[in-house]
Amino acid sequence: MDMSAHIGAQATCRKGASKDSPGIFKDANALAELAGAAMNKWTRRLELSSASAGATAAANAALAHHYFAFLSYSHADSAEADWLHQELERFRVPSTLAGRLTANGVIPKRLTPIFRDRHELAAGESLTEEIRVALAVSRCLIVLCSPAAAKSKWTNAEIESFKRMHPDGCVIAAIIAGEPGRKGDDCFPNALTQQYDRRGRPTGRRAEPLAADLRGSGDGKRLGLLKIIAGILGVGLDDLVQRDHLRRQRRLAAITGGSFLGMLVASGLAVTAIQARDAARDQRREAESLVEFMVVDLRKKLEPIGRLDALDGVGSRVLQYYGKQDPSELSDRGLEQRSSALNMLAQVALLRGNLTEAQQLSQQASAGTAERLRRSPEDPQRLFDHAQNIFWDGEIARNRGQMAEAEADYREYKRLADKMVALDPNNLKWRMEVLYANENLGIVLLNQRRFAEASGQFETALHAMESLSAVDPSNRDYQKELANALYWIAESQRSEGNFGGAIAARERQLSLIDRLLGDGSDVELRRQSMVAHLSLGVLFGEQSQPKAAIDDLQSAITEADRLVPLDPTNAVWKMVAANARLELAKDLLALGREEDAGRQIMAGCGLVTGLRARGADTGRVRVIQTDCLMMRARLALASDQTAEASSAAENAVRSATTEHQDPVTDRYRIALACLLQGNVRQRAGASSSATAAWNAGLGQLPAGAAERPWEMNVRAELLRRLGRSAEARPLTARLAAIGYRSAT
Numbered sequence: 001m002d003m004s005a006h007i008g009a010q011a012t013c014r015k016g017a018s019k020d021s022p023g024i025f026k027d028a029n030a031l032a033e034l035a036g037a038a039m040n041k042w043t044r045r046l047e048l049s050s051a052s053a054g055a056t057a058a059a060n061a062a063l064a065h066h067y068f069a070f071l072s073y074s075h076a077d078s079a080e081a082d083w084l085h086q087e088l089e090r091f092r093v094p095s096t097l098a099g100r101l102t103a104n105g106v107i108p109k110r111l112t113p114i115f116r117d118r119h120e121l122a123a124g125e126s127l128t129e130e131i132r133v134a135l136a137v138s139r140c141l142i143v144l145c146s147p148a149a150a151k152s153k154w155t156n157a158e159i160e161s162f163k164r165m166h167p168d169g170c171v172i173a174a175i176i177a178g179e180p181g182r183k184g185d186d187c188f189p190n191a192l193t194q195q196y197d198r199r200g201r202p203t204g205r206r207a208e209p210l211a212a213d214l215r216g217s218g219d220g221k222r223l224g225l226l227k228i229i230a231g232i233l234g235v236g237l238d239d240l241v242q243r244d245h246l247r248r249q250r251r252l253a254a255i256t257g258g259s260f261l262g263m264l265v266a267s268g269l270a271v272t273a274i275q276a277r278d279a280a281r282d283q284r285r286e287a288e289s290l291v292e293f294m295v296v297d298l299r300k301k302l303e304p305i306g307r308l309d310a311l312d313g314v315g316s317r318v319l320q321y322y323g324k325q326d327p328s329e330l331s332d333r334g335l336e337q338r339s340s341a342l343n344m345l346a347q348v349a350l351l352r353g354n355l356t357e358a359q360q361l362s363q364q365a366s367a368g369t370a371e372r373l374r375r376s377p378e379d380p381q382r383l384f385d386h387a388q389n390i391f392w393d394g395e396i397a398r399n400r401g402q403m404a405e406a407e408a409d410y411r412e413y414k415r416l417a418d419k420m421v422a423l424d425p426n427n428l429k430w431r432m433e434v435l436y437a438n439e440n441l442g443i444v445l446l447n448q449r450r451f452a453e454a455s456g457q458f459e460t461a462l463h464a465m466e467s468l469s470a471v472d473p474s475n476r477d478y479q480k481e482l483a484n485a486l487y488w489i490a491e492s493q494r495s496e497g498n499f500g501g502a503i504a505a506r507e508r509q510l511s512l513i514d515r516l517l518g519d520g521s522d523v524e525l526r527r528q529s530m531v532a533h534l535s536l537g538v539l540f541g542e543q544s545q546p547k548a549a550i551d552d553l554q555s556a557i558t559e560a561d562r563l564v565p566l567d568p569t570n571a572v573w574k575m576v577a578a579n580a581r582l583e584l585a586k587d588l589l590a591l592g593r594e595e596d597a598g599r600q601i602m603a604g605c606g607l608v609t610g611l612r613a614r615g616a617d618t619g620r621v622r623v624i625q626t627d628c629l630m631m632r633a634r635l636a637l638a639s640d641q642t643a644e645a646s647s648a649a650e651n652a653v654r655s656a657t658t659e660h661q662d663p664v665t666d667r668y669r670i671a672l673a674c675l676l677q678g679n680v681r682q683r684a685g686a687s688s689s690a691t692a693a694w695n696a697g698l699g700q701l702p703a704g705a706a707e708r709p710w711e712m713n714v715r716a717e718l719l720r721r722l723g724r725s726a727e728a729r730p731l732t733a734r735l736a737a738i739g740y741r742s743a744t
Helices: 028-049 057-063 075-090 129-136 147-151 153-165 220-233 237-259 261-305 308-322 332-351 355-375 380-399 403-423 428-447 451-471 476-495 499-517 523-542 546-566 571-590 594-613 619-638 642-656 663-683 687-700 709-721 725-738
Strands: 069-072 114-116 140-145 170-175 194-196 202-206 210-213
Touching: 069 075, 069 153, 075 114, 075 140, 075 147, 075 220, 129 153, 140 147, 140 153, 140 220, 153 170, 153 194, 170 220, 210 220, 220 237, 332 355, 332 380, 355 380, 380 403, 380 428, 403 428, 428 451, 428 476, 451 476, 476 499, 476 523, 499 523, 523 546, 523 571, 546 571, 571 594, 571 619, 594 619, 619 642, 619 663, 642 663, 663 687, 663 709, 687 709, 709 725
Parallel strands: 069 114, 069 140, 140 170, 170 210
Antiparallel strands: 194 202
């Protein structure tokens, strides 16, 4: 039996965004270092890829720097460029902001260096290597906008180059003359208003750049300058204006204090009090902003590349902060951020196979969002946030084989989703939650052998997703969810014995995944592809098509070999990889290729041993361990090594009794191991002992349970070996009718 319906399969849910939290973050710098370290590998390739292999010595030298901004301008505007360049590099960042981590990086004390090209390019020249490299290593691009700049080929080229290298980069327009969009007096270069996609390609859609109007009729030079600086630093303009205003107040107070010595003491005390108050408030804001960055933005960057170690570190540091505070006294923002960190750690523990730890963390996360919801029970966003954690409670319970608990959690998830829609019927996001909830209920019904009910749930979810995907075919989230719905349709069809429908759904799912994969950097899609190929290979194997099965199983192994090195601690990926290798070994044995099968068994069993050594001792790991022992017994039997086969079969029976998936499936698994044990004993000439093993297996089978085809086959084979052919005949006829031909 394969585990493709379970291993690596995940019900669908979307995660909410964090808001605010209280308190003073006393370890902000340490967290900033952690976040920076976690992002370092992710960003390094992007920064270095902009420099060509034949970079000159000047370009290599430039790579040693990190410019805070690249100043692009027409040389007709050199005087204004001189002023702006000088003002930026002499600006002192307020001490309460320096060191803060924002989306644009760590805030420095000074904005130096700012790159400015002082050379006029002649007609026919192209951007120099120095300029291209400087663009690559600049945090932001500042464009002095004027009619001359709008007509400048080189200003436009610099903007295009920056946007290709940094599709989501910070681009700031500083208007000094002209009017944006006015015919004949437009000050925006064409590339400035062009939107680029994540691969650095122009989309044809209009972009609205962040703009500061330096003209007297606009923001003026001082406020415009502060707008530009706020954009570079990634902070709010109000924060910077307030601190700039405070700095001027302090300067005025110092001048006035020289004349009024008596007022100096009082003024000094007042300023000290304001500073202390502002410092405390700024520390709290810095902590809250950093926590939000870590549990939302950094998480979004790390999850697609499968970095469990970095996610684990981020979540742990956030909890260290909140661990110093009483949860009952946390603000709404604090409760949400604490719950987000707990949820992140729960998902990491789940992927590593530590299900007990995952369940404890997830339940703590749910308690936090439940308290937030209690404070405002009619808030749809709070309902959404709590629903996400309830989903994960159910998902972890399902992975632990606790189907009743999982069903209760999924039904509560659906109740919350229905309430969200009732409060805001036009919100498409809330309607998607109802769709996910219906699909999740189908999954737990499938696990409870309520096959017809499960199929109905999945068909409803599939039709809804097909409609949404048709309305907005460019929405990747819809397309991914459509692939997920097809996954579960295939599983329910296979459970009911509809192999043609299951294969068609799998092939459609794989076709959709292939279209979505693109450059292949999305590890979640890679995981889906791996599991889909494994499941399709199993389907072909159950129809006695070993050659077709081998092709898909080898594709699953290829995907696994790409994924596992990205994060060797990911137990789910390794379980799928091990399962694929053992299924491949089964089909190779069917073709008489014992040597090739032996290599696959060795590799698959090695992965299982490594998982158990790392503490991943879940029911699913034990299922694959049992499969490993059964495959060793079959290989030994095919090679006439009956003693070795007997030892492996005996160990397989013992292993099967420890699996603990769900009570019914566990009994079929034990029966399967007993069937193999009897076959080995019969080959060894111990007929009475073989009969005892087969009787023990038949005794394990529950009466009246809805059976999957492989389970029906186990019952039929046990009856046939015990000479009860009349009882076996209806079962074998049913299996032949649906096309099930796999050897047991």
